Amino acid sequence: MRLAHCSDLHLLSHDGARWLDLANKRWIGVMNLLSSRSRHYHVAAFEAMVEDLNAQGIEHVLCTGDVTNLALRQEFEFARRKFDKLALGPLDVTVIPGNHDAYVAQGVPLFSETFGDYATPDAGWAWEEDHRHSADDILHWPIVRVRGELAIIGLSTSRATPWFTAYGSLGHGQLKRLRHVLLDERLSGKIRVIAIHHPPAGNRARSKIRGLRDHLAFAHVIAEAGADLIVHGHEHVDLVETLAGPEGVHVPVRGVASGTYFHNKPDRTARYRIYDMAGGQITGDHVRVWDPENRRFAPGEPTRPVDAAPARQQSAI
Numbered sequence: 001m002r003l004a005h006c007s008d009l010h011l012l013s014h015d016g017a018r019w020l021d022l023a024n025k026r027w028i029g030v031m032n033l034l035s036s037r038s039r040h041y042h043v044a045a046f047e048a049m050v051e052d053l054n055a056q057g058i059e060h061v062l063c064t065g066d067v068t069n070l071a072l073r074q075e076f077e078f079a080r081r082k083f084d085k086l087a088l089g090p091l092d093v094t095v096i097p098g099n100h101d102a103y104v105a106q107g108v109p110l111f112s113e114t115f116g117d118y119a120t121p122d123a124g125w126a127w128e129e130d131h132r133h134s135a136d137d138i139l140h141w142p143i144v145r146v147r148g149e150l151a152i153i154g155l156s157t158s159r160a161t162p163w164f165t166a167y168g169s170l171g172h173g174q175l176k177r178l179r180h181v182l183l184d185e186r187l188s189g190k191i192r193v194i195a196i197h198h199p200p201a202g203n204r205a206r207s208k209i210r211g212l213r214d215h216l217a218f219a220h221v222i223a224e225a226g227a228d229l230i231v232h233g234h235e236h237v238d239l240v241e242t243l244a245g246p247e248g249v250h251v252p253v254r255g256v257a258s259g260t261y262f263h264n265k266p267d268r269t270a271r272y273r274i275y276d277m278a279g280g281q282i283t284g285d286h287v288r289v290w291d292p293e294n295r296r297f298a299p300g301e302p303t304r305p306v307d308a309a310p311a312r313q314q315s316a317i
């Protein structure tokens with residue numbers, strides 16, 4: 001089984017965007033976009049990635065969110081058209097939302113409307129009303145998709161947050177359901193891969209501005225129920241951490257850099273990571289990086305060891 005993980009595409013198209021739609025919080029995003037983002041995140045990189053993914057024998061693609069910048073309908077539709085060029089199709093491509101896809105309150109329903117079939121749970125994994133924890137608990141998550149020996153468990157941490165913040169949270173209900181999934185005997189013997197947008201471990205998880213508010217409760221679920229791999233995005237840099245699983249097991253937590261960035265930080269140049277799996281185990285991983293000169297992806301340097309940098313207090317957008 002060959003799984004590809006990409007994240008934080010921030011695909012930018014303002015074709016037909018009505019400026020009146022860009023109310024409230026979006027103005028901050030608009031200023032940010034005008035100043036730098038549009039020059040640093042390249043749709044051409046994702047187009048090349050799609051071609052590369054189609055050629056690398058990938059059996060499942062997993063994208064951990066931030067497909068848009070401002071959660072505009074036009075952006076979701078533009079991103080959707082790009083994803084539809086993946087030969088695998090929505091059943092074998094899983095997309096979860098990032099904080100930019102929930103930039104304003106309308107973002108979450110728009111994600112569901114435009115990317116719904118990329119986040120459909122398998123039959124038998126839909127949640128019933130009695131699993132709801134509170135009125136604002138989004139019962140759709142986690143989603144579970146089993147493909148051969150691979151079990152993808154997709155989470156949503158993304159909600160509209162106050163200006164200048166970009167934190168996420170899972171919520172009590174989703175954490176309870178996650179525990180339920182991880183302990184479900186239908187997944188016994190499967191390689192359980194959890195997809196989450198915000199980093200759930202390390203210093204960056206603890207950031208009040210950009211981190212995962214309930215990372216300790218998440219760690220508690222992993223310590224009890226275990227997982228085989230946790231992948232995330234959000235930080236636009238490759239990260240390696242671990243979380244304690246049951247019986248002293250270290251569960252790898254891997255962040256991948258943006259899939260479209262190219263500017264002045266070579267270790268962040270657009271990339272995605274391939275995981276190979278066989279016999280119920282992850283047998284290896286490697287990264288493929290955008291070569292903007294030749295407009296194609298090529299093998300990249302291995303990820304450096306654990307990132308020990310302190311949580312950044314940088315701009316939240």
Ligand SMILES: [Fe+2]
Nearest residue numbers: 008066098234
């Ligand atoms: Fe992002």
Ligand SMILES: [Fe+2]
Nearest residue numbers: 066098099234
């Ligand atoms: Fe993000």
